Amino acid sequence: QSALTQPASVSGSPGQSITISCTGTSSDVGSYNLVSWYQHHHPGKAPKLMIYEVSKRPSGVSNRFSGSKSGNTASLTISGLQAEDEADYYCLSYASSSTWVFGGGTKLTVL
Amino acid sequence: QVQLVESGGGVVQPGGSLRLSCAASGFTFSSYGIHWVRQAPGKGLDWVAFIQYHGNDKRYADSVKGRFTISRDNSKNTLYLQMNSLRVEDTAVYYCAKDLAGGSYSIDYWGQGTQVIVSS
Numbered sequence: 705q706s707a708l709t710q711p712a713s714v715s716g717s718p719g720q721s722i723t724i725s726c727t728g729t730s731s732d733v734g735s736y737n738l739v740s741w742y743q744h745h746h747p748g749k750a751p752k753l754m755i756y757e758v759s760k761r762p763s764g765v766s767n768r769f770s771g772s773k774s775g776n777t778a779s780l781t782i783s784g785l786q787a788e789d790e791a792d793y794y795c796l797s798y799a800s801s802s803t804w805v806f807g808g809g810t811k812l813t814v815l
Numbered sequence: 816q817v818q819l820v821e822s823g824g825g826v827v828q829p830g831g832s833l834r835l836s837c838a839a840s841g842f843t844f845s846s847y848g849i850h851w852v853r854q855a856p857g858k859g860l861d862w863v864a865f866i867q868y869h870g871n872d873k874r875y876a877d878s879v880k881g882r883f884t885i886s887r888d889n890s891k892n893t894l895y896l897q898m899n900s901l902r903v904e905d906t907a908v909y910y911c912a913k914d915l916a917g918g919s920y921s922i923d924y925w926g927q928g929t930q931v932i933v934s935s
């Protein structure tokens with residue numbers, strides 16, 4: 705159950721687009737279209753679901769957020785960056801061990 | 816609206832035990848699987864355990880298997896996490912989180928978390 709690999713940090717200016725990658729293995733990301741993404745502003749506050757099943761957006765989540773997957777790597781793209789997008793982002797994948805595994809998290813800074 | 820409220824956190828010595836609770840409201844608790852997820856200080860989210868809606872299917876991260884037990888009481892809309900043989904590395908904020916269901920294997924609602932500190 706090794707953590708999925710995410711970049712520690714990414715940054716972008718308001719209005720730009722950024723992409724956060726989430727790399728796993730053929731036992732998790734590569735085997736299932738069951739990757740979800742969470743926005744977490746700070747510990748003690750509830751994380752928020754942004755994308756589920758690789759590319760589906762829950763009701764109420766801006767269409768500036770999109771997800772995709774290729775092989776063992778899933779990606780979250782945020783277009784038209786806004787100041788309120790600054791947060792930590794985590795991917796989560798179901799795994800062949802019938803458990804779940806998170807990515808290490810990516811800190812997004814809006815410059 | 817969906818609410819998940821954790822309680823039971825605190826300070827405990829290494830080797831000790833603690834039981835966390837999570838009171839759920841705003842949805843049909845008995846129809847959904849529930850997860851425990853933790854976040855150690857300065858670290859990322861870490862999946863801990865899951866229990867299916869009926870309570871008969873339980874899954875654990877390797878790091879807690881044999882030490883932690885997840886359970887639920889659907890008559891009380893409450894989830895539990897019994898934590899035994901606690902280690903310093905179990906220090907974290909513990910969140911209960913509702914599974915989205917429908918085969919999505921993702922989490923749609925989270926509680927605010929309860930702090931567990933394991934220290935001598």
